[in-house]
Amino acid sequence: MGEEETAAAEPVTETKPLGERDLRVSDDEREHVVNVLQKAIGRGMIDLDEFTERTDRALASRTRGELNAVLADLAGLYHPAAALAAAPAYSAPVGYGGYSPGPRVELNAKYSSLHRGGPWVVPSQLVVRNKYGSTKLDFTEAQVQSPVVHIELDAKWGSVEIIIPEHAAVDLNSIGDVKFGSMEDKTRSNGRMGNPRYVLSGRVHGGSLVVRHPRRGLFG
Numbered sequence: 001m002g003e004e005e006t007a008a009a010e011p012v013t014e015t016k017p018l019g020e021r022d023l024r025v026s027d028d029e030r031e032h033v034v035n036v037l038q039k040a041i042g043r044g045m046i047d048l049d050e051f052t053e054r055t056d057r058a059l060a061s062r063t064r065g066e067l068n069a070v071l072a073d074l075a076g077l078y079h080p081a082a083a084l085a086a087a088p089a090y091s092a093p094v095g096y097g098g099y100s101p102g103p104r105v106e107l108n109a110k111y112s113s114l115h116r117g118g119p120w121v122v123p124s125q126l127v128v129r130n131k132y133g134s135t136k137l138d139f140t141e142a143q144v145q146s147p148v149v150h151i152e153l154d155a156k157w158g159s160v161e162i163i164i165p166e167h168a169a170v171d172l173n174s175i176g177d178v179k180f181g182s183m184e185d186k187t188r189s190n191g192r193m194g195n196p197r198y199v200l201s202g203r204v205h206g207g208s209l210v211v212r213h214p215r216r217g218l219f220g
Contacts (some may be wrong), residue, residue, distance in 0.1 A: 021065030169194025177203035
């Protein structure tokens with residue numbers, strides 16, 4: 001009788017089952033979310049201050065619920081189950097440009113205009129060759145795969161126009177060969193902080209190189 005009373009007096013403990021949001025996250029998952037945030041800033045969905053604040057929150061997250069909250073209000077970037085395994089920051093959808101993103105992509109033209117714009121996929125390394133034709137690279141809506149994009153120019157007898165978002169920046173210090181032409185940075189971002197950062201190198205012969213922000217107004 002005494003044994004029964006002792007058993008009845010012992011407290012009963014229950015272990016609450018963990019949901020997806022309660023699971024611990026790894027460093028790879030945190031890094032993946034930071035990569036997603038880089039894509040968001042490339043689309044203009046967040047600014048630099050928000051990127052910094054959200055990155056700090058992502059790196060400090062312990063559970064998937066906390067990590068999920070960093071992306072919850074970003075349309076198309078929120079994973080309901082927060083199952084953010086290590087993966088590339090972006091996989092190009094079928095039909096984007098006809099090439100698979102890789103470490104280095106070349107764009108070639110001759111006697112014709114070379115234009116990239118809209119939501120095009122931008123690799124981390126881009127080589128642009130154009131002879132006797134104009135070149136226009138518009139990164140306003142581009143899906144950028146890395147915070148730094150290296151662009152090597154080989155332009156002869158044609159103008160080059162590069163359009164970057166307000167939050168981005170350029171580095172023109174490696175453009176060491178400009179002949180019979182000019183180079184102008186209308187964004188005044190050369191050497192400044194920005195995300196993404198477009199680092200240009202190579203040569204421009206017989207034409208102008210202009211870097212600018214998107215035009216605002218009816219005829220932008």
